[in-house]
Amino acid sequence: MKVWTVANQKGGVGKTTTTVTLGGLLAERGAKVILVDTDPHASMSYYFGIDSDDLSHSLYDVFVDDKPLDKEAVLDCLCSTKLDSLFILPASMALATLDRKLGNQSGMGLILKKALALIDDEFEYALIDCPPVLGVLMVNALAASTRVVIPVQTEFLALKGLERMLDSLQIMQQSLRKEFCYTIVPTMFDKRVKAAIGAYHTLRETHGDKVWQGLIPIDTKFRDASANHALPSIHAPKARGVLAYTSLLRHLRLLEVAK
Known part of the structure; x- marks a missing residue:
């Protein structure tokens, strides 16, 4: 199983949108996919219409179950979606106590x-x-990963958040004796804004080939899809944001082949 962890120590940079859209695109292409929500706010779970307050099992049970963890216990925590090949391991507010x-x-x-x-x-x-x-929760997500995907909003404050994230990866590498493969993904790009263009160029100059050469644009179709609890690639398959994520997916899969 390939495990892609979508992480950044700054909020509002497109982590959930990235996870949902890439997961949906993979499932549509025939892969069997599990999306894991490790955020106590359960935004991704709610995206799929899952109310964490109504769940009998969630990711929290994986961490605190008194019995030894086994395959059936993990599978019991999963929720299905409208796609037969896409499943959710949902979050709950109780994760905040871990x-x-x-x-x-x-x-x-x-x-x-x-x-x-x-x-x-x-x-x-x-x-x-x-x-x-x-x-x-983030330590667990990073330790499980085969690749880290780091969405970074194309604005200068977000670049500072990226530095904190990369520092954390460095610390984790030393403690786990594991080298992280990571890809930086510029998100929420608005070509009309000079600051966004400047932030993108700074990102490229500073981090070189660790930055995906494409861009995820601002696209209201993502918000519309979320409001309808629908995968963006199904809600608006020709939207520019979906096409950008399709290009990103192609890039990530090529990186996996090259490893």
Whole structure:
């Protein structure tokens, strides 16, 4: 299973949109995909019309279940979607308590990796939507990853958030003895705004080939799709934002082949 973790320590840069759109595109192309919501706000879960307050099982159970984790326990936490090949491991507000409950216990950073390993034969891809905070949940998401996708809004404050994210990856690399493969994705680009163009050029000059050469534009179709609890690629398949993510997906898959 390929595990793409979508992370940034700044909010509002397009993490959930990136996770949902890439996951939907993969599922439409025949891959069996699980989307994992590690954000206690459960935005991605709600995107699919899943109310975390009504769930009997969620990602929280994967972390705190008293019994040893097994394949069936993980599968019981999944929710289906309108696509037969796309499933959600939903979040709940209870995830917000994990740093207090588990933060000082050894081995807590590998729980999600172990859970995904149990269902490795069921899915081709797992895409993890992260909270914008470096804690137990993001550590788990990064430890489980085979690639980190870092959406960065094309504005200068977001570039500062990127530096914090890259610093965190460096710290994680040392503690896990694992080298992260990562791709920086410029998002929310508005070609009419000089600051956006300047931020994009700064991104390219500073981080070189770690930056995907394309751009994800501002596109109101993403908001419309979210309001309808619909995958962007189904709601508006010809939208410029969807076409941009289709190009990004092609790039990410080529990187996987080249590894």
